[in-house]
Amino acid sequence: MSSDTPPVAKKVPAERTHHGDTVIDEYAWLADKDDPDTVLYLEAENAFTEGQTEHLDGLRESIFQEIKGRTLETDLSVPTRKGGWWYYSRTEEGKQYGIQCRLRASGDTPPELKAGEPLDGERVLLDGNELAGDSPFFAIGTSSITPDGTTLAYSTDFSGNERFTLRFKNLDSGEILADEIPDIFYGGAWSADGSAFFYTTIDDAWRPYRVHRHIIGTPSADDVVVYEESDERFWVGIGLTRSERYLVLGAGSKITSEVRILDADYPTGEFAVVRPRRTGVEYALDHAGDRFLVLHNEGAENFELATAPLEDPGTWTPLIPHSEDTRLLDVDAFSDHVVVHFRRDGLTGIRVLPAGDEPHEISFPETIHAAEPAGNPEYHTGRLRLAYASMVTPPSVYDYDISKRELILLKRRPVLGGFEPGDYEQFREWAVADDGTRIPISVVMKKGTQRPAPTVLYGYGSYETSIDPSFSVARLSLLDRGLVFAVAHVRGGGEMGRRWYEEGKLDRKKNTFSDFVAAARHLDQGGWSSSIVARGGSAGGLLMGAVANLAPEEFAGVVAEVPFVDALNTILDPSLPLTVIEWDEWGDPLHNADVYAYMKSYTPYENVDGRTYPPILAITSLNDTRVLYHEPAKWIARLRATAGGGPFLLKTEMGAGHGGRSGRYDAWHEEAFTLSWILDRAAAGKTAVTEETK
Template identity: 40%
Template sequence: MPHDLDNSEVPPAAPAEPRQYELHGRRWTDAYGWMRDHSDPRFLAYLRAEREYCDAAAGRLEGLQTEVFHEVEQRLLPTESSVSWRHGSRFYYTRTVAGSEYEQFLQTGHDGDADRVLLDGALLAGADGFAEIGLREPSPDNTLLAYSVDTTGDEVYRLRFRRLATLTDLSEELPRTYYTGAWSADSRSFFYTVHDELFRPHQVWRHVIGTPAEADVLVLQEDDARFELTVRASRDGRWIMIEARCRDTAEWHLIPAAAPDTAPAVVAPRRKCVDYRVDHADGRLVIVTDDGAPEFRVMTAPVDDSGREHWTELFAPRPGERITACHALRGHWLVELRRDGFPLLRAVDRATGSEVEIGAGIPAGHVRLATPFEYDDRTVTIAVESLIEPPAWYTADLGTGARELRRRREVPGYDPGAYRTARRHATAPDGTLVPVTLAWHADTPLDGTAPALLYGYGAYESVLDPEFDPVLPSLLDRGVIYALTHPRGGGENGRGWWQDGRLAAKANTFTDHLAVADWLAEGVADGTRLGTRGLSAGGLLQGAVYTMRPQRWAAVVAEVPFVDVVTTMLDPDIPLTVNEWDEWGDPRKPEEFAWMRAYSPYDNLPSGPRPPLLATGALHDPRVMVHEPAKWVARLRATATPADGPVYLRTELGAGAHTGPAGRYAHAHYEAEIATFLLHHLRATS
């Protein structure tokens, strides 16, 4: 991987076929556009050559990689059960089993029976040993289980129905389905989504148990390519709720769960840049919306209100808060929100209006709702964790806020007291304070002498809250300071934080991440030993900061990176282009082309010596097509100089998901490989 460990053979070189392009008065050449044809036999041959080259270099660090993997493996309990949750009259939980890559789904015993394994992921894996569960929904009467499985990593799920009394599958199979689903009240019909050839969930169908798939009924089709459909049941089970959503606009449709063949009725017609989410309680809708409140408020309205005329405010927005959800329960409103960059739960008694707040209660930690809960529940299960604290599950009383420990994840050989974590801020070039969550070993000084690894994402209003990762102690034990950055484009500080890091403001994401790196280098960590890592849109972040400031980094890891920004967003015939224009921009428009072209890593190569780079891809990935990292690596290698660090492309050539191998041990091997690359280049191997 580094110069002293690099392969003796010449790195792979992709065939170059220069093609000329012109748009908005700009002309450019793309020598590797041919890779977009995945059927070209040269493309697979190139990916294989790159993987062999990467594996050969990784093999030179096999000792350290094996050491790291064994450390991670020891932190994984061979057999571990989740906390259980109630669904009607039954309870369910998941369990990992010694030696198995995949978890099991179980129903707890009743009437003196033993617990039963309802679903075993290991038995569902395909020929390559890969299995990913899309949905797992017990019916309201707990007699059937709807479940779907992907065996390649392309996110095309086969939906089946299992009779729980006999643990046998019904004869019907639905071969092309997507995430989310909902049962009718009588457990006889199941609503599910189907994606089009571009992997956009654009249809909701209804299947009647015991009938062939050919008899299924199309319930709703979304023709606007910017919108995606999801389907779920309301908290009280009264309604089937279908959501059509693009990045900043939503429209909901309702079907009575007791009358599943009823045509869907719209709650409020879509209006551009007006977002809302819906639940139901006692004949009224509970609506979280940004209509008139940029960081959202909670409204209520009659179910039969076909617009916004009768919406009344239930909870007004409060300064410094972003409301993300409001769950309707019989006795409480349960509000999910963010304040000061951290998540928080607020339970409001529906009868008295009294409030309790439920926070993490640990330094730089976060709290989340951990299991499904039901309309009549007066308690919920929460999980609390941080970068250094393994998750602990509590029963939280919605009336008092009191919590009772249910289970704490056991991590063999790990002592949280040996580590430290804290939330800090760096100052961006425009003066914005950028949050960063740090973790380090108690013996590691924060005096500018230790290496550091940054991890960032910063897109789609997604939030990277601090979570415990069993590979992280292997970095911290070797003196690495870990910095989880929270740049604009994410949702850590609310919707405004996202708005200030998308479209024309996208560059703020990159300069925020660099601001954290510079802050670390000013005296917290060794500025010559900084690494950076991110995945997907976070891979774009890595490509951008690799281009903008190559001298800042000792190593860069860009996983399934979205790096060919302009070319991809110009092609509406590949997955996730049209409904991504609201996040990145539409390059068919001159102004938007200009800002995207200015940061696209494939179109802007680093000047000066380049640090070592490890890029990853997956042959079956529908989210970031594998030709993006392949083209980027090919162009970087073709323009490299002797002063540049090595470049590697690690592609999952068989079954593999957007986030890498799916099995827990397979993924641990993958994480050990990434960690070894970083440890070596950060000079933190002892």
């Protein structure tokens, strides 16, 4: 098949009946990736996409070189103190993956960073480049060191399906131990003496449902299942309190949680329930000296922080009461202070509660920013390590001296090529949704950009996930070419608190989509944009498909990455990965006719019709276990067969998972591909929608 000829997917009618509604899904056959016809079709789509974008090869290469040229390829992170060691990672020019290292600690001040050089005395823990070998995909899932610093547990994935193989390394000798455990999930935790490692495994639906205990030096076949979650709505995880005194085993659904704890000195003991699960109540726990800290939402929509005695962790006494305007996100306990991460007015902040001193909030230099605690494994410390960024300020690492209330900048990510933060400016805009709700929009542009300008509008809007103001090296290639970049903080996310999330899920999901359209129209009518290309991924890909149906005339193009566009069919099938877990987010259309009807009214694949659509680029991965590749494949096939407009392009990475290609240079090439398409569509403008259908 010529790369100039659009592939035509064969139609194999498959009938589905739910709640008296019979639907024909002519592209259901694409779900079988073992079918040679499926692979041939995906390869034909890749060839067509390559042919349709061949004219962008020069621009694509220019953008790749710009990303590469702005990046300090040989670099290292700020070292983090844990016990007698400083831990850090570094990258080397020409190599795809990072290298995890450590060196002996002397004093409390991080060693001086030497750009382009390893630190004196470093010991390599894991070299991702050596581990990856010639594999086209590579990822590390777990990297956890015993409290005494002698043994490393690490896991690797070579396909992108998020099933990892766990191994152990003696850090004194460098020896890889004989212990090897396949098919584990992310995370894990050590016992206090390092004799036992706890890990999770997943079921056929990719749900982490078991926690196992492995005794070092014994066969994995002898590992004990210490907990199994039978409720398919719940997943499990295992970790340690910051003090490393307690193992914490959590079971959670989208709306409910249950925590069990065990003294880490007694790894063969029984985990004790903190509070039995109660539908709608979420809580998390950390250890702080003679008490526990519990962050929960019982009678507190935006969560409150409570204390609980060690002997009775289920009895909670308020420490920071619930607030209507502040969403408490997380709590970190240290020996002499407590740190609370929160969200207020669409922005994040940090509150410190020092022992024997007044609580206070950390002040930051920009009104639009994102800040969070990061890299604080040490329990006994007077400093807080935090990460900071804005849309014009590159990612920065600070230490906050708690007694002096002083921020100390340790490192700001270098951006080469003459980048100056002062050459760019960021704004906060507010759109008005159909129901009168004000929707925040974060905007960044290069100073002097003539408005209205071609604009990229990004959105997500699910799972209470917030798209906070952030910096992107790759984005500079858009801004420097005169584009505006904006993020619509739509309902379904968490930017404005828990209620913001509740108003964009279940039977209010359509608010997410109408909010995004309202943001697009605000930018258009407010003189910001001359044309808009929409972009979103995963659940944000559902948003892209929905707004393409809802208001196709608003967009000059749509980029949907690993998009959840066949949501109804997926949520109807409990055998698919993570489906039952998702019922608390989207509803249960399998057993509830009203939910079925509501989802059918918005899910992108079900609502493709003969109207004129903007050009659409869908990007997916064959081994994605979160949003299966066949969702965008079916969507593009139906668009091409049914709709006007376009063109409709599908690009499938044949050897990767949900996050796309794993190596950094590969990822830069992929981003350059996407950005070149965005620039092409933004320059063509909305008129391209009608011109191509004449």
